[in-house]
Amino acid sequence: MKIGLDDVVAAETALSHVDGEAGRLIIRGRDLEELAGQVSFEEAVATLWEGLVPDISEDPRCLLGRARVRAFAHLAPLAPHLSGLTPVEGMRLLLAALPDAEEDHASLAVGAAAVAAAMAVRGSRSLPAVAPDASAGHAADLLRMLRDAPVEDGEARGLDTYLVTVIDHGLNASTFAARVVSSTEAGLLSAVVAGLCALKGPLHGGAPGPVLDMLDRIGRPENAEAWLDAAIARGERLMGFGHRIYRVRDPRADVLKGAVARLKGADNRIAFAEAVERTALEVLERRKPGRRLDTNVEFYTALLLDSLSVPREGFTPLFAAGRSAGWAAHTIEQARTGRIIRPQSRYVGPRPAEAA
Incomplete structure (x- = not known):
């Protein structure tokens, strides 16, 4: 099962x-x-x-x-x-x-x-x-x-x-x-x-918002390596990196990265986030060797929607x-299949007492 x-x-x-x-x-x-x-x-x-x-x-x-x-x-x-x-x-x-x-x-x-x-x-x-x-x-x-x-x-x-x-x-x-x-x-x-x-x-569906929370906590590019190292040491997941299904790069991340690049300007945090991304990938490769933890769709979703002035609770x-x-x-x-989806479960609860 x-x-x-x-x-x-x-x-x-x-x-x-x-x-x-x-x-x-x-x-x-x-x-x-x-x-x-x-x-x-x-x-x-x-x-x-x-x-x-x-x-x-x-x-x-x-x-x-x-x-x-x-x-x-x-x-x-x-x-x-x-x-x-x-x-x-x-x-x-x-x-x-x-x-x-x-x-x-x-x-x-x-x-x-x-x-x-x-x-x-x-x-x-x-x-x-x-x-x-x-x-x-x-x-x-x-x-x-x-x-x-x-x-x-x-x-x-x-x-x-x-x-x-x-x-x-x-x-x-x-x-x-x-x-x-x-x-x-x-x-x-x-x-x-x-x-x-x-x-x-x-x-x-709620993961892109915490990407911005992470960027808020890092604050400046020069703080990234120490902050990310400490987060991994505490056993925390780096938001926006790795995916349960994709064993190589998430294709949605590549598409959105291009869209984000076209929106880069002085009044958004895209350049800062790109610096954090580079550092995060270096830290992940050093701290988790042998694991493929690429940037995922959540990271670029957060940057894209933030640059469009969408509040994070609207993501x-x-x-x-x-x-x-x-x-x-x-x-x-x-x-169109005409069939109800009705999987089975395995009962693991108590059984009634057997009759003598």
Whole structure:
């Protein structure tokens, strides 16, 4: 028996494949590097949803733009209830208010995830919700709704690259949760909410924020080696380094590193973080010889979103905004099997007394 279902095949999918040994992420037959930074989020959604969502290939930008407007009409009345909730809790509240019976439920889920992410982050700070612009690109509109300020083209491209990078990643915990709910015929929106609930856990979706906490504690490049050495000596994990699946470099990290480099400027911490990264890799090689602990997607996610002025408590909601397209695709794919996911467990509790 494999505790945690490690290496157990629980589904067949045509959506994505994670090859940890080779350091590859394949999305519908294409390497991630062919999509992220090369096509818009809307185009990546169309690629992922091909054969699953009938209207997605016609004009995905218009489809998702209309979905954001429809979602805002559903969600705007709930804005007063977001105060006092964390952004993830607020996003959960908003998405749970959507009806499963709504038409075009896949596009509505992705549009709603963007609207809910922005609303929840702003609501947690007692700021008013910002209405979407159906004519804008998905990434640009998400960032504008979040900040209530104009978005530069370079910033929109940076967020676009991020959303594509996290659009799908095999049968991870949140995607599996979504597929389990889908297998009960509960509905697509319910499955997406389940995915978000799984993503809320710090072992899955909450890691990029602590990367910035680590950089805050290091403070200056010249402090990095001593701080990192001391952290390893205390048995602490260096946030943003190593990955459970990838035995070589995480391909998502390479894509986001390029996006981060294009945003480097005097008013962000990218140059400092790059210096810390170089030192961390040297310290890890010296302190943990024989182990491949490369920079992972969390490190560059933190730098990218921080440079876009996304507050660190908003990192997980933005992750969910991108991953919602993958959850929707897996939900539809799972529903087509017509089978409920129902694994077995091994009972290890006490037995009733045997009759004499």
